[in-house]
Every structure is written in C-alpha cells, then in structure tokens.
Amino acid sequence: MMILILILAGCGKSEGGEIVSGKVNVVTSFYPIYEFAKEIGGEEANVINLLPTGVEPHEWTPRSKDILNTSKAELFLYNGAGLEGWVPNFMKGFGSDSNVKAIEVSQGISLIAAEGEDDHDHDHGQDESADHHLDPHTWVSPKSALVMVENIKNSYVEVDPTNKDKYESRYAALSEKLIELDAKFTEQLSKTTHKEIVVSHQAFGYLCRDYGLTQHAIMGLSPEAEPRAQDLISLSKLVKEEGIQYIFFEELVSDKLAKTLASETGVKTLVLNPVEGLTKEQEQAGDNYFTLMERNLQNLILVLQ
The missing domain is CATH 3.40.50.1980 (Nitrogenase molybdenum iron protein domain)
Structure with a gap:
C-alpha cells in the first residue's frame, strides 16, 4: 500500500519535480532543454524543468526551493547566451557540498550579436556584461538545436559513463529527427x-x-x-x-x-x-x-x- 501511495504521489506535477535517488537527476532551465534532456536521458534520468507551463522565460526568477533542489542534482542544464539572467546568482546558492555540473547548452553555436538592443548603454564603460548584446534564441533553429542536443548528450556521458551507449543511441535518434526537420526547413524555405x-x-x-x-x-x-x-x-x-x-x-x-x-x-x-x-x-x-x-x-x- 505504501509503495502504491508513493508511486501515485510521484505522478503529480511535471514542473518543480523532486530529486530521485538511483537516477541521473537533471534540472533544466526551460522547455526545449527539458524536452531534449528527457529524450536523451530516457529511463536513466529524472528530468525536472524549473519553468512552469505557460510562463515566459524572459520573465521568470527561481525560488529558494529551486536552488536547493538543483544543488542536489547531477546536472543543471541552461541555455546561456544571456537568456537566463538569474543563473550566476542561482549557482552561487548551491553550497560547497554540491556536486552539480552546470552546463551551458548553447556552447559551440556561433552566436548572433543583437542589433540595436542596448546601444545607449555603451557609455557606461565595458563592465556591462556582454550577454546583453547577444541574441539568446538559439533553439529556434534546428541547426542550433543539433549543437544543443550534442552538448546535452555529452553532459550525460560525463556524469554517467556506464550508460554511455544508451545516451548515444537516444541522441542519435533525436539528432536524426532534427536533421530531417532542418532539411525540410532548408528545402521548403529556399523555394x-x-x-x-x-x-x-x-x-x-x-x-x-x-x-x-x-x-x-x-x-x-x-x-x-x-x-x-x-x-x-x-x-x-x-x-x-x-x-x-x-x-x-x-x-x-x-x-x-x-x-x-x-x-x-x-x-x-x-x-x-x-x-x-x-x-x-x-x-x-x-x-x-x-x-x-x-x-x-x-x-x-x-x-x-
């Protein structure tokens, strides 16, 4: 009976989630990374998305519960390129005993500088972080998404090398879908x-x-x-x-x-x-x-x- 109650309790909300022992716990900053991380992690992973359904990521800030949860996970996957302005402070809250690996999944994408975003800020010297001048919306192109899913797969292999083959094969299947989507965009939009x-x-x-x-x-x-x-x-x-x-x-x-x-x-x-x-x-x-x-x-x- 107890087991049944526990199982039912675990089927609640998709966001917020709890850390599960015996799995690779992965905390993601927003939806596309969550979807890709679930797809590659499969049975081996417990993926928790910080952002609730229907919330716009530019607007959101984490709660202390999110920091605590993430500090207990194996992986924290975020987009980077300036999308999540809250990340640096968030990571300061992890505490010295945390082993969570933080991975910026847009790494390796050639980033676009944002035109005319903050031109009037340049007088304040250069300590304004460069992030303000990047376009963070990498995932909206299947070509960039391909780089992101490879970074996500590599981070799984790094923290759980025993299951490398499973991650590689799920990653291959996901990549295949993205390559097809990319080809379709290329072909149809060129016409x-x-x-x-x-x-x-x-x-x-x-x-x-x-x-x-x-x-x-x-x-x-x-x-x-x-x-x-x-x-x-x-x-x-x-x-x-x-x-x-x-x-x-x-x-x-x-x-x-x-x-x-x-x-x-x-x-x-x-x-x-x-x-x-x-x-x-x-x-x-x-x-x-x-x-x-x-x-x-x-x-x-x-x-x-």
Whole structure:
C-alpha cells in the first residue's frame, strides 16, 4: 500500500519535480532543454524543468526551493547566451557540498550579436556584461538545436559513463529527427518568393540566419520591451512597401501590439512560435518541439510563398 501511495504521489506535477535517488537527476532551465534532456536521458534520468507551463522565460526568477533542489542534482542544464539572467546568482546558492555540473547548452553555436538592443548603454564603460548584446534564441533553429542536443548528450556521458551507449543511441535518434526537420526547413524555405517576415519579438534570428530569411521585429529581444513610435512608423512603411500580408505574434506574450500594427496596416496576424514553452492546451494536446516547429514551417510557407 505504501509503495502504491508513493508511486501515485510521484505522478503529480511535471514542473518543480523532486530529486530521485538511483537516477541521473537533471534540472533544466526551460522547455526545449527539458524536452531534449528527457529524450536523451530516457529511463536513466529524472528530468525536472524549473519553468512552469505557460510562463515566459524572459520573465521568470527561481525560488529558494529551486536552488536547493538543483544543488542536489547531477546536472543543471541552461541555455546561456544571456537568456537566463538569474543563473550566476542561482549557482552561487548551491553550497560547497554540491556536486552539480552546470552546463551551458548553447556552447559551440556561433552566436548572433543583437542589433540595436542596448546601444545607449555603451557609455557606461565595458563592465556591462556582454550577454546583453547577444541574441539568446538559439533553439529556434534546428541547426542550433543539433549543437544543443550534442552538448546535452555529452553532459550525460560525463556524469554517467556506464550508460554511455544508451545516451548515444537516444541522441542519435533525436539528432536524426532534427536533421530531417532542418532539411525540410532548408528545402521548403529556399523555394519561397518572399524572404522578409515581421514578428512581434526578435526571437527568430537563428532561424532567419540559417534559412535565408530576414526578420523585422516590432520589439527587441525581450518580449516586454516597448517599441518606439518611430519604429512602428517605419514598420508600417516596410509592410506597405514590401507588400507584407501577415504579422507574426507568439502565444506566451500579449499579442496587443502585433494586432495594433496589423489593424493599422490592414494585414493579418498569424502565430510564429519561439518554442520557449508550451501553453497548458499544447501540453494537453501532446505538442512538443517538433510539432510546434512543423507548424511554424507551415505558417512561414503560407506567408512567404
């Protein structure tokens, strides 16, 4: 009876999770890393995602329970490139007896410098961390995701070499899926007539770089940034000149701005998902990185044909 109760108690919420002995405990900073880490870790791993469903990662900060939990894990996987500003302080809280390995999974991706993000900050000398000037949205391109999953696999092998073969074979299967997705993006987007997209938040830099598109963002890298009036005016002009029919917005952030610009310029809105997390509905529908990226591709083709 006790065992049954324990099993049932363990089936509760996906986020927050608890450390499980006898498995490789992995704490991930947000959804795409969580999905890839589960896929590669399989039975050998207990993967805990810090970010709750439906929460936007740019906005989130960890609680002390998260720090304590993570300090007991074997691996802490985070994106890096400036996405999670809370990481340095978070890691200071681990304590000297913690053996957790922190891995920045965007390592090895050639990072994009963010255009015009914080230009006015340069006068304050160079101690402003360089992170502010990088585009952190690496995972949105299958090409970058391939680098990330290799880093995740290597981190498993490092902390649990006994099960190396299992990690390698699950990683091979996941890579295969990403390679197919990449090929599909390359092939289908190379055929489109148009190459310009208007997006609500500048999250598609890697996707655009890797598949020959250009993004024009209403807002900057953080979806909370407020656009300036002059930006909106030049965007309206661009929309008219380029004959752009659609403006993309995303689900985890308010679409108010995209809708305003759309109604002013007479264009329609569509979703382009930066795959930063699932909504409750998507989670229930069994959506994942691949289903969301397939939908992105269909919407891009519709807009760019």
